[in-house]
Amino acid sequence: MKRDFSYESYLNGTHRLGRIFSVLTLIMLVGAPFAIGGILGAMPDLAAAARGFIAVGLVWTVSAVVEYLVYTPMLGAGGSYLAFITGNLINMKIPCAMNAREMTGAKTGTAENEVISTLSIATSSLVTILVLALGVLLMIPLQPVLQSAVLKPAFANVVPALFGAMACQYFRKDPRLAVVPMCAMTLLFMLVPSLTSSTSMMIMPAGALTITLAWLRWRKERKEAAQS
Amino acid sequence: MDSSVLQQLNSGSIFLICGVIIAVIAVVCVIFIVRAWRAGLALGMDPVRMRRAVTSSATFSILPGVGILLGVLALSGSLGTPWPWLRLSVIGALHYETSVADAAAEQLGVSLGSDSMTVGAFATIALLMSVCIMWGMILATLFNKRYLKRLEGKDPAKKAGGGFGDRAMIAMFIGMVSTYLGSYIGDFVSRAPASSGAEGTYVPSLFSFRGDWTPLVAAAAAAVAMGIFIWLKEKKHLDWVENFAVAGSMLIGMLVVVLVHL
CATH class of the missing domain: 1.20.5 (Single alpha-helices involved in coiled-coils or other helix-helix interfaces)
Structure with a gap:
């Protein structure tokens, strides 16, 4: 280990950055529907959103708490902040991080695991972003087909x-x-x-x-x- | 869905808003990669091992990424392309996004993919999708440091595997799926087409068996498709099909509905 490096300070920095970026992401994601509503001239109906939250949001809150308690220990600090920001935990981030850990032989709860888990989840998120961006670009010319009357029952x-x-x-x-x-x-x-x-x-x-x-x-x- | 609403939801400004947010998250990922790489080197880790972690994660993520893209395709006809692109690139998961969007639509008296969808309804649905899934980030922001500190020295695998948490989550999903499937069966059994009003409007009519059967067809076809995906994975050891299982099953279910409507 390098003499001037402190793992403790690295972890503290990870927590600080993780918190800042989580709050920033929250603001952007909650703000986006208002920005979209402002542009399209129709703001969200807050009363209906509250009713919807009571109907289904509470179920997902329970699920989020369980996911948080179960997956955070596996992912470590950097990995868990990133995983909760970038989503797709069960179907992608968790197996991806586990796979990277197995391939590199990192043990859970160690500094090595913290590094490998962060590298793995950040890379996985970047690849997903790239694949989806390319895919969406290819989908743009398909819009008339997607909006056709024949496909209407499918989307309903x-x-x-x-x-x-x-x-x-x-x-x-x-x-x-x-x-x-x-x-x-x-x-x-x-x-x-x-x-x-x-x-x-x-x-x-x-x-x-x-x-x-x-x-x-x-x-x-x-x-x-x-x-x- | 009304094509003018869909055109507005696919407009350049909506793409721009969603694209900027995705770009910010991509920058966050790069920052974390650079920090972790430097920390790894400082800890004396072999760069070859770290490179292996990066390359294995990149290759591991391509197929699930394509599966998620199919999810964007499935939602694009009811919510436009940019919003599902944002939600599935950054924070969400297909099953979550679809069920929350449907619940929000229900509160507004509209249905996903139908002509009743308006821009205002979309804005409310989008807000609810954002609010419902923010808990992981909030919990991480508030408790990560203390929680991980408390776990130091304990075996996380044991911690994660034990207890009632896993079973509660499966039970909750079983309850949710039962509710929706029960409603599709009830809709078919105890509803009938309205004698007046728009086509496709149904009214309660106990045990008439004249209700809308298309949701049952979609659900049954998707369930069969999922069964085949599971069989391919477990019996034929084609592990890669798992990446397409949910989105692929949904698309097959939707395709069958189109075929029976032809």
């Missing part, structure tokens, strides 16, 4: 397509757990069809029911494990 069904894919992905992780919420929600929407216009409001009770069922089973398994 983006959300069902997503949840179909997610159903296969998540139900198979715990099919037994999926039975009760799936039956309960199907019955509810069949008996009270007017609720389909406020589907997102039903996410919280469905989520709470499923988490309670998962917790009851987890507690039972722990008891059984303790007894055996």
Whole structure:
């Protein structure tokens, strides 16, 4: 190690920069809809945004807290600031950082891991930015096709397509757990069809029911494990 | 979706706003790379190892990057191109962006990709997308230093793998998916086309089985496609298909809807 280098000061600097850039990103991302609204002459409806937040934002808040607690220790300081700024954690940043760590043989919790994790996540973010920028450039001439009447039903069904894919992905992780919420929600929407216009409001009770069922089973398994 | 609204959402000024934000984040990444590289050298790390970390991460990210690009394509018909480009380049993830956008649209009484979408509705949807996903950054800003300090000396792998956290997250997603799938089934079973009003308007009609079936077709086709992607990965050991699984399944689901409408 170089004599004039202090890992402690490097980490402090990382935290300082990470905080500054996180706040800057927050300001830019929350400010962008207002800037866009200003340019297009239609500002965001704050009351509707608040209602939307209560409906679905709280679910994602729980998810964000869990992700933060689980992934920060794996990513280290620099890696976690960057990962939370640049997103795509589960599908890209975490496996990418783990892969780099394995390839270089860095051990978790060490200074080496801090360096490798930061290099890995920053590189991954830059490559994503580049791939998307090139892709979007290529998409511009395709705009008339994307806006055609034939493709209209496709874009009107983006959300069902997503949840179909997610159903296969998540139900198979715990099919037994999926039975009760799936039956309960199907019955509810069949008996009270007017609720389909406020589907997102039903996410919280469905989520709470499923988490309670998962917790009851987890507690039972722990008891059984303790007894055996 | 009304093509004039989509044209406004794809205008040069919106591209500029989103492009500037993406460029700033790219600069942040460069700053972190330079600092980490210098720190690595100062710590006495082999530059070859660090270079290996950079090159392996770059090559690792190309395929998922293309998968994310397909996500931009999937959202571009309902939110324009620049906004999904920004969200998926910088902070978001496809499943998050789509579900939050849909919930925000619902609160405004519009639906994604439909003619009811307005520029004002878009601005509100964009705001909610920004607000809902900022918690990771806020938590990192407030607690990272103290949290990492507390973890010093502990095995992060053990810390991450244990407890109820992982199961709670899976349970929450199962609850969310059940809600949406239940609503599509309920929509088909207990709704019927309105005798008056615009085409495609449905009203409650208990157990009439005359509601909109296209969301069910889209969901079923996407689920089958996802099943095939999983099978290819697990049984045929084609690990790279995982990078396209979510976006690819969505696009297949959407394509099937187009085909049944022809």
